[in-house]
Amino acid sequence: MKPTERGAAGERQACDVLRDAGYLIVTRNWRTRFGEIDVIARDGDTLAFVEVKVRSREDYGGPEGALARWKQKRIVAAAKQFIADTETELPARFDLVAIGPSGVRIIKDAFREDS
Numbered sequence: 001m002k003p004t005e006r007g008a009a010g011e012r013q014a015c016d017v018l019r020d021a022g023y024l025i026v027t028r029n030w031r032t033r034f035g036e037i038d039v040i041a042r043d044g045d046t047l048a049f050v051e052v053k054v055r056s057r058e059d060y061g062g063p064e065g066a067l068a069r070w071k072q073k074r075i076v077a078a079a080k081q082f083i084a085d086t087e088t089e090l091p092a093r094f095d096l097v098a099i100g101p102s103g104v105r106i107i108k109d110a111f112r113e114d115s
Contacts, residue, residue, distance in 0.1 A: 010054035011038055014097035017104050023048065032081045035074035039097075040082065043108075047090040049079040051110070054099045064098050064107065072111045 015025055023041040030037045039050040053066045072094070079092060096110035 006054055006056075007052070010097075010099050011052050013099060013104065014050065014052040015039060017097060017106060018050065021106055030078070030082060032078045034077035034081060035071075037075060037078050037082065042090070043093070043095075045090060047083075047088060047092045048095045048108075049075060049082075049092060050095045050097055051075055052097045052099070056101065064096065064110075067096060067110065076113050 011028060015028065018039065018041055019025065021043075023043050026040045026042060026047075028039050030040055037049050038052040039048075041048045041050060051067060051071070053064070055066060075094060079094070082088075083092065093109050094111050094113075096107040098105045098107060
């Protein structure tokens with residue numbers, strides 16, 4: 001499976017897991033000049049900007065270890081653009097769906113804007 005196919009399959013799986021956990025998917029693959037947000041979803045009264053990381057091996061920290069600081073900054077910038085464009089007033093959070101050999105995990109509040 002090509003990396004792009006694996007990523008798309010991972011995003012579909014992540015959306016299923018998020019829905020099962022009670023999230024309402026707002027949009028997928030939202031793009032700005034700053035980058036892309038894999039999934040934007042509501043978790044109750046919170047808007048979750050969700051990064052999906054798929055890894056076939058747990059080496060080097062697994063999927064959680066693949067969320068580099070530069071990527072976090074791009075997600076934050078894109079999230080700010082989404083909030084401005086939609087004029088949402090919901091509190092925001094940055095989550096991660098980690099998909100690897102040991103299973104699928106939703107990590108709420110995986111990073112913060114100021115971290």
